[in-house]
Every structure is written in structure tokens, then in C-alpha cells.
Amino acid sequence: ERGGEGEQLIVTGSHSTITNSLLPTTNNEQLKTNLFKILIVDDEPINLQVLINYLSLENYDVMPVSNGIEALDLIDQGYRPDLILLDVMMPKMTGYEVCQKIRQNFPTHELPIVMLTAKNQGNDVVEGLTVGANDYLAKPISRNELIARIKTHIRLCNLNLAYGRFVPHQFIDLLNKQSIIDVRLGDNIEQEMSILFSDIRDFTALSERMKPEENFKFINAYLSRMEPVIIQNNGFIDKYIGDGIMALFSGSADDAVKAGIAMQQRIEDYNQHRIKSGYRPLKIGIGINTGSLMLGTIGGKNRMDGTVISDAVNLASRLERLTKDYEVSQLISHHTLARLQNPTEYSIRFIDQVKVKGKSKAVAVFELFDGDKTKVKGGKLATKQVFEEAVFLYHQQAFVEAKQRFEDVLRVNPSDRVAQIYLERTRTADGFNHTPLEVVR
Structure with missing residues (x-):
């Protein structure tokens, strides 16, 4: 040689x-x-x-x-x-x-x-x-x-x-393992991450109209459109839960928020296709929280699974469910808001405080509406200051003044469902004894 x-x-x-x-x-x-x-x-x-x-x-x-x-x-x-x-x-x-x-x-x-x-x-x-x-x-x-x-x-x-495709490589990397064969039962690591949950609205009603094979095709068509935007924003899907998605982001909270916005935009594009094909448009709800969690493996000798365990995960899931109550697309916690590199880059407004079951402190909840349709987003931006004043007055139990502010919001943006919900609260006796909403699910 x-x-x-x-x-x-x-x-x-x-x-x-x-x-x-x-x-x-x-x-x-x-x-x-x-x-x-x-x-x-x-x-x-x-x-x-x-x-x-x-x-x-x-x-x-x-x-x-x-x-x-x-x-x-x-x-x-x-x-x-x-x-x-x-x-x-x-x-x-x-x-x-x-x-x-x-x-x-x-x-x-x-x-x-x-x-x-x-x-x-x-x-x-x-x-x-x-x-x-x-x-x-x-x-x-x-x-x-x-x-x-x-x-x-x-x-x-x-x-x-x-x-x-069954155990994400990112999951294995976070456990500091070279490959799946190196993973052992009980391996775990504690790390701060952002957790995203999403769900299709009224999925049960949709699925009841379809045959089993049609259900699978529908879910896979939807999920295959959501997965790429999560990966593009440095996240990975921890698990699919029927039509739901749980995704993890080990980088900045901005990655999770941008993924949520991109998911909303992707669903709008998908809806154009569905409408042309004669199908109902879809709506999704997204909840995001940031906090410390334990990531690891659980199970037995012959069957184990990767999972994450934390109150932060539970809160993210509950925020996603709360999007149904307020009829909004995306909610984030104050933990996520505090970790955004530049919160002013996003369209965000304070919605409420929620007390998670078993916890004494309430969590501030914010709506992120960058992914809304242009007209909807514009209406919320135009009334953001008055809306947040109204919510503040409501929590101070100044219900008469809050009622006037919410009415001002609705004159400019009559389709604002959150303002409508608060206005209804001010008109009921329950509104005068308001405490942070306890999420019991």
C-alpha cells in the first residue's frame, strides 16, 4: 500500500x-x-x-x-x-x-x-x-x-x-442512550420542557358517522399533517391519544408556541381541502404548559413504555380541555409565557385564573391567537386593552364596570366568545361570588 x-x-x-x-x-x-x-x-x-x-x-x-x-x-x-x-x-x-x-x-x-x-x-x-x-x-x-x-x-x-416510529429517537437521546437497545426499565431524567396537548373538537360526533376504516383514514390524514410542523419546531410526539397529540419540546418555550400556531394554520389549509371535498371543517384546541418533568420508562419485564410524569403535564392537558369551555383555539400558562424569549412577538391576552385540583395556587391562563383567522385576530387585537381591563375589573368584583367594558368589546368584536362568556357571568348571581375556575377532570 x-x-x-x-x-x-x-x-x-x-x-x-x-x-x-x-x-x-x-x-x-x-x-x-x-x-x-x-x-x-x-x-x-x-x-x-x-x-x-x-x-x-x-x-x-x-x-x-x-x-x-x-x-x-x-x-x-x-x-x-x-x-x-x-x-x-x-x-x-x-x-x-x-x-x-x-x-x-x-x-x-x-x-x-x-x-x-x-x-x-x-x-x-x-x-x-x-x-x-x-x-x-x-x-x-x-x-x-x-x-x-x-x-x-x-x-x-x-x-x-x-x-x-414507536419510540422517538429524541426520547432516547434525552435519556442519554445511543439506541433503543441501551434503554432499561426505570431509566429516567428530570428536565424542564414545554408540553403541548391538542385535540379535535367534536371528534366523537364526527367519528360516529364513519365506518371503522374511515375513522383510521381520517385520523391518519389529520395526524400526518400535524406531525411535520411539530418536528420542524424542534419538538417530538410523545404519544397519540386517539385523535389527540401530546408533544414535548426540550428547547425554548417559543418552539412549542410556534408549533401550536403552525398547527392552527395547517388545519386551516386542510379545511379548505375538506370543504371542497364536501366534508365539515375541523377545529382543534391546544394547551401548552412549561415546567419540570420526569421522563423515563415504566412497565414490567416483558413490556415497557416511555412516559413523562409531572404536574406540568397534567396542567397542559387541562389547558387543552379548557379551550372547549372558552371556545378558543390555544391557551398557554403563565409558566410558558414567562419563558418566551420575546412575548411581544405574539398576540396574547389574559383570559382567567384556574386552580388545578389539589393545588392551592391559581394559574394564570392566556389565549394565544396568532393562529386565528385574520378577521378574528384583528378583532381581538383591536379590543385587547379594553378586554383585559374588563377581566381585571371582573376579578376585582367590580362587576358593573366589568359588564360595561365587555359590552364595549362586543360592540367592536361581536364574535368574541370569551367576552360573551364573561358578560353572561356578570349578569348572573354566580358572577358575584367568582373564584378561580377549578379544573376538575
Whole structure:
């Protein structure tokens, strides 16, 4: 082997004819979209061609590059292979260095790397595995063994990705585990997070009109539109609860709030499609709270599940349910409001205080209405100051003055359901003995 230069690849097994082009040819480019993608990194053209010929015969979509820098640039530009075959001794950057760079963004269970090299000493193998390679093959290489190992690593990677659809990788990362196989019953961590609950309004009435298979199609059509905006805002879905969603955000509270706004906007877009198709538009309610929680695993020897346990979670769930009482789309607690980086960026108004069952202190609740329709949002912005004065007077038991303010709000924004609810309270005897609403659910 010559230092800094390529290594001669010798593949044993059935003979493969070497073609003139490094890139495999096909008359059906569309077929490639369904193939597993393999990135080959080797500075020897003969090595590349031999590997291309063999892998193309196995129906892999092959992308060859001649050095590590090209490979890293390709990945930075968004190319995502299912597996990488990586030479070790190359000019400009060794395979070890390339592997280390890739592992900064892609762990071993997400992107398998198989090193192919003439360096076959024990310490060479150890170094390759230490920097993050999944496998290490010394030349000469058996064609059948190479194909078998590729299939095994892709299958294991896909199996891990499939697990990720049931146990989010973010959940595993928060537990400081490399993969699902490292998780043990009772693993837990305490951390401050924002919790988002959402639910479809009147789902029971909707589902009663549908057959079971139609219910599943409807729920999946809805959830598949909500999931991306949660992920785009640095959250992950902890669990689906029928038509409901529980999502966690380990970053800033702004991530959860922006996800809630995006969910409302996405549902408006979806409703346009539903109306054109002759279906009823949907309404959702969202509750967000921020606080310390315990995240971990519970269960028994043969069956365990990931979960979060905290009063903060319970409050988020109850805020979501409270959106039904006030007929609003999104409510946040004062805990979440206090952790927003710049609350003035959002359209927020104080709604009420709620006393969670079993707790002595009331929690301030705010409506976030950035996701409302333009006309609705405009009406609330135009009356925000008068509305909050009215709510303050109401809680001071100045009901006559509060009544006048709520009437002022409704003259400008007659569709404001929260103002209507408060106005009704001021007209009843119960209104004169108001205490913070206790959420008993």
C-alpha cells in the first residue's frame, strides 16, 4: 500500500465486466427512487467500477465519489445514503477522518458505514470501529460476503428506524442512550420542557358517522399533517391519544408556541381541502404548559413504555380541555409565557385564573391567537386593552364596570366568545361570588 494513495481492491467471486463509465446506467431513472442508496468513497477508479458493477446488479442506487471531501460535501448538500462504503487510505482526508466527521451528525444506528481497506492489522480494525464504523472489511473481499454484510447493515438500520416510529429517537437521546437497545426499565431524567396537548373538537360526533376504516383514514390524514410542523419546531410526539397529540419540546418555550400556531394554520389549509371535498371543517384546541418533568420508562419485564410524569403535564392537558369551555383555539400558562424569549412577538391576552385540583395556587391562563383567522385576530387585537381591563375589573368584583367594558368589546368584536362568556357571568348571581375556575377532570 502506498501512503496517501489508493488501495487495490480485489473482489473474489463471480466475474464482473468493467464498463467504461463510472456511473451505472439505467433506462428507468424513476426506478432508482425505490432503491437503497449506497455512497462509495474510493480514490481508485478501478475499485469504484468493480463495486458499481456488483452493487448495480443487486439493484442498489450507487453514488461514487473519489475522496472524502467530495463525500462530505455531497452529504452537506442533502444527499442521504442508506449505507457508505468507505476506503481508508485516500489523499486529502483519510477514511478515519471522514467517518469521524459523518458521526458528528449521523450516529451508527442511523447511517451505517462499512470500511473497505487493505489495512488488516488488529489495531487498524480497532481504530476504524473506534471512529464510528459499523463494520471493517479487509481486502481481498468476497463479493458474496460484501453483499451479505451490506444487506445486514441496511436491514438493521431500517429496523432501528422502524423502532423510532414507536419510540422517538429524541426520547432516547434525552435519556442519554445511543439506541433503543441501551434503554432499561426505570431509566429516567428530570428536565424542564414545554408540553403541548391538542385535540379535535367534536371528534366523537364526527367519528360516529364513519365506518371503522374511515375513522383510521381520517385520523391518519389529520395526524400526518400535524406531525411535520411539530418536528420542524424542534419538538417530538410523545404519544397519540386517539385523535389527540401530546408533544414535548426540550428547547425554548417559543418552539412549542410556534408549533401550536403552525398547527392552527395547517388545519386551516386542510379545511379548505375538506370543504371542497364536501366534508365539515375541523377545529382543534391546544394547551401548552412549561415546567419540570420526569421522563423515563415504566412497565414490567416483558413490556415497557416511555412516559413523562409531572404536574406540568397534567396542567397542559387541562389547558387543552379548557379551550372547549372558552371556545378558543390555544391557551398557554403563565409558566410558558414567562419563558418566551420575546412575548411581544405574539398576540396574547389574559383570559382567567384556574386552580388545578389539589393545588392551592391559581394559574394564570392566556389565549394565544396568532393562529386565528385574520378577521378574528384583528378583532381581538383591536379590543385587547379594553378586554383585559374588563377581566381585571371582573376579578376585582367590580362587576358593573366589568359588564360595561365587555359590552364595549362586543360592540367592536361581536364574535368574541370569551367576552360573551364573561358578560353572561356578570349578569348572573354566580358572577358575584367568582373564584378561580377549578379544573376538575
